[in-house]
Amino acid sequence: MTLTVHLFARARDLAGSDAVSIDVPAVATVADLRLALTHRFPALGDLLARSAVAVNHDFADDLRPLSAGDEVAVIPPVSGG
Amino acid sequence: MTLTVHLFARARDLAGSDAVSIDVPAVATVADLRLALTHRFPALGDLLARSAVAVNHDFADDLRPLSAGDEVAVIPPVSGG
């Protein structure tokens, strides 16, 4: 399935886009998504490893299954306040 | 010597005055002043026991010597804020 992944801050700058389409297997987890992102955007590597992934506006661990239609985002370490 | 003692809040209400003249020996401490106040205003008793005495705008313990010209005050438990 194809997921749209939202990117922010330096992750967006490194990927060159604020939203990218990523193909993952029909049965996939956040770990699969991270792998696919790493292959597609090698420059994201270090920052991606330090970033969280959010699914439908909640933080999601690597085991979290993904479904078509999920809103997925890469959340680099935050610096609000 | 004669000292003017300032009284506040319920201590003033009990003494009926916001400043009273109190005679203490020429060599006297805060303890002597407390004793003289107790004799002069028996109604102050309980509250005086719970009150601090200030000399020249600082809290003073019972051993503190008093001098003519000191500004003395009875400070009941405070409730500002």
Add this chain to the structure above:
Amino acid sequence: MVRLTHNPIDYHALTEAVRGPHYGAVALFLGTVRDLTGDQVTEFLVYEAYPPMAEKKMAEIEAEVRRRWTVGEVALVHRIGRLGVGEVSVAVAVSALHRAAAFDACRYAIDTLKELVPIWKKETAPDGVGGWVHPTSELRNAECGMRNKDTIEGDAQ
């Protein structure tokens, strides 16, 4: 900056006065007149101070804050006189580089003010009954969560 005032406290101006380009954090505390203390209704309060000593002790609190924390500006203002429900009785504003110092200094200042500064409040209920609040030290030490058990002594008028 420390001050006693008979006028309403303009905490907005006070907060603006402590803000500054070097400081990334501001903490403000306001004490306001509550309508209820436990089940006791308050119609208004009267705050009285021993002014020269109160201002001296407030200045000592500011000095101690500056000794303990790296802060920018510090403002402690207490109102005296008659205050209606909802009015601001005390404001403490502190700016600092970072939030930990701003919070800690602000809290120390109001905690110490409530413990040491010679200011007293008299509560008056709608039926005219009331009295000076002179907390016992046990209650005073038990912190603000226990303030509604403060001793109210005597009946006014």
Add this chain to the structure above:
Amino acid sequence: MVRLTHNPIDYHALTEAVRGPHYGAVALFLGTVRDLTGDQVTEFLVYEAYPPMAEKKMAEIEAEVRRRWTVGEVALVHRIGRLGVGEVSVAVAVSALHRAAAFDACRYAIDTLKELVPIWKKETAPDGVGGWVHPTSELRNAECGMRNKDTIEGDAQ
């Protein structure tokens, strides 16, 4: 009440909104743009958010504050977009019966916001150099006193 806004934060209105006759204490925290981070000069900051998630996390913080403490009103507002030195980036206002709850809740809210809410800042120096701030977790956990060692990654333009 939680909100992201592109407009200057009117913290005075926010504080008035949390005040009320039942609450004897109000704590307000303001985060403001500093001109210096260590020896690095800041000319302006840009804050970016992932808005739906940021507002959801802010609402969760308010809910957790209400679960942990007995508070009156809670307001968390974060500004996004470009902010000059001295401007308010975030405001947290909490009213409560007593000061301990107001302080503790206010501090929990800003601490948690800085840890969990998807908002990022980009620093820009007068020479145009700058970058997104993405703290390492060690530094993030070391609290705000260490914020000036945050990692600034990359150069913008």
